[in-house]
Amino acid sequence: MRIVVPFKKENAKSRLAGVLTPDERGSFAMCMLRDVIDVADGFDLDILTPSLLTDDCIDDIHRHVLLSDLGLNEALNEYLLKQAECNCGHVMIVMADLPLIRKYHLAEIACSDSDVVIAPGKGGGTNILCIRDPSRFRVDYYGTSFLDHLQIAHENDLTVAVYDSFAASTDIDEPEDLVELLLHGHGGSARNMLVDLGFVVAVRNGRSGVERSGDRVVSHKP
Amino acid sequence: MRIVVPFKKENAKSRLAGVLTPDERGSFAMCMLRDVIDVADGFDLDILTPSLLTDDCIDDIHRHVLLSDLGLNEALNEYLLKQAECNCGHVMIVMADLPLIRKYHLAEIACSDSDVVIAPGKGGGTNILCIRDPSRFRVDYYGTSFLDHLQIAHENDLTVAVYDSFAASTDIDEPEDLVELLLHGHGGSARNMLVDLGFVVAVRNGRSGVERSGDRVVSHKP
Numbered sequence: 541m542r543i544v545v546p547f548k549k550e551n552a553k554s555r556l557a558g559v560l561t562p563d564e565r566g567s568f569a570m571c572m573l574r575d576v577i578d579v580a581d582g583f584d585l586d587i588l589t590p591s592l593l594t595d596d597c598i599d600d601i602h603r604h605v606l607l608s609d610l611g612l613n614e615a616l617n618e619y620l621l622k623q624a625e626c627n628c629g630h631v632m633i634v635m636a637d638l639p640l641i642r643k644y645h646l647a648e649i650a651c652s653d654s655d656v657v658i659a660p661g662k663g664g665g666t667n668i669l670c671i672r673d674p675s676r677f678r679v680d681y682y683g684t685s686f687l688d689h690l691q692i693a694h695e696n697d698l699t700v701a702v703y704d705s706f707a708a709s710t711d712i713d714e715p716e717d718l719v720e721l722l723l724h725g726h727g728g729s730a731r732n733m734l735v736d737l738g739f740v741v742a743v744r745n746g747r748s749g750v751e752r753s754g755d756r757v758v759s760h761k762p
Numbered sequence: 763m764r765i766v767v768p769f770k771k772e773n774a775k776s777r778l779a780g781v782l783t784p785d786e787r788g789s790f791a792m793c794m795l796r797d798v799i800d801v802a803d804g805f806d807l808d809i810l811t812p813s814l815l816t817d818d819c820i821d822d823i824h825r826h827v828l829l830s831d832l833g834l835n836e837a838l839n840e841y842l843l844k845q846a847e848c849n850c851g852h853v854m855i856v857m858a859d860l861p862l863i864r865k866y867h868l869a870e871i872a873c874s875d876s877d878v879v880i881a882p883g884k885g886g887g888t889n890i891l892c893i894r895d896p897s898r899f900r901v902d903y904y905g906t907s908f909l910d911h912l913q914i915a916h917e918n919d920l921t922v923a924v925y926d927s928f929a930a931s932t933d934i935d936e937p938e939d940l941v942e943l944l945l946h947g948h949g950g951s952a953r954n955m956l957v958d959l960g961f962v963v964a965v966r967n968g969r970s971g972v973e974r975s976g977d978r979v980v981s982h983k984p
Binding site for chain 1: 882884885886887904905906908909924926927928929930931938941942945946963965968969970971
């Protein structure tokens with residue numbers, strides 16, 4: 541079993557531009573990657589990225605880096621092909637923005653008897669995708685990738701399990717996602733960074749969101 | 763173990779006003795209640811509501827109805843008190859807008875050894891709350907009820923388990939929640955109603971949402 545985490549630091553987390561500066565977004569993305577690397581401890585790990593990563597808090601990352609200038613789908617499908625050629629076994633693709641996942645989530649997914657395991661994200665996304673035989677699957681991220689991956693599995697006569705987890709479904713993309721990290725995070729790098737930046741859980745008009753120090757409301761829905 | 767489902771049909775699902783008419787919202791809320799009643803089959807069930815429910819598709823509901831004019835917290839806390847007085851055992855409070863839950867979710871929660879089990883909703887909500895001893899707990903919904911319920915358990919020296927489920931976390935409140943029901947629903951009343959109304963999954967600019975027949979975009983985020 542290998543875990544591969546695609547990652548792109550350049551202009552990372554652009555949808556958080558309203559609440560984090562460009563530098564903060566880059567650091568926040570790296571902290572979420574750090575959290576994912578931590579829970580992947582014990583697995584063989586590759587970080588698939590277009591550029592070398594330099595960050596104090598990710599000092600042990602370089603030995604995992606695989607450089608690729610390809611787009612997300614092309615890079616991952618090339619990766620799957622190489623894994624298939626070397627008969628390297630299962631591949632688990634884990635998105636880099638899942639700071640709520642824990643070791644037991646990856647262990648449970650790895651133990652599945654199904655040919656393909658999908659942990660869906662909100663809005664039809666695919667947050668974790670585990671493939672027993674990488675020669676028989678190709679990925680198709682963006683849009684409703686959950687449906688696309690079900691279809692690809694069906695076309696290849698592969699059995700599918702859907703992994704039902706709130707933590708695994710919570711990718712941090714939008715400002716309103718930050719409250720989930722504050723509420724349900726377990727002290728990882730990304731949550732600590734938010735706390736250090738002054739983010740707190742706040743309730744206005746019965747709705748929860750986050751505020752940054754100084755009571756500037758940043759993520760309440762209208 | 764009793765399951766209690768608080769429900770209010772009047773002005774139900776007001777945040778869906780942009781995509782459903784008032785009549786449709788009432789019917790949709792009833793369909794979601796129907797789906798929850800179906801998965802609660804096998805448990806003793808009470809529907810806590812301020813008014814009698816009349817609906818063709820809920821012909822067997824009346825025997826479960828407990829009328830209460832109190833607010834959500836007051837009605838549920840009065841209910842817990844009565845259950846405690848009659849030593850009726852565990853109480854599981856299940857919100858009425860969880861059309862993705864299945865029987866196995868309720869069974870797993872019911873089997874927990876913890877004094878309190880919380881299935882969190884998005885944004886700090888509490889979607890399912892199971893209480894072993896109703897004499898030692900009171901509810902506090904609205905706002906970040908997840909944190910409030912953790913605190914109440916702590917104050918009463920009760921052990922807590924957080925039930926990690928994407929399905930149980932998905933309460934249908936906002937237009938963007940509808941896509942989860944279309945994608946992950948299993949043919950229940952609420953999903954069928956959406957399909958009958960012409961809702962389909964659609965992708966614009968790489969983001970998934972729902973459209974209603976005629977290609978009128980109704981739930982894509984900006």
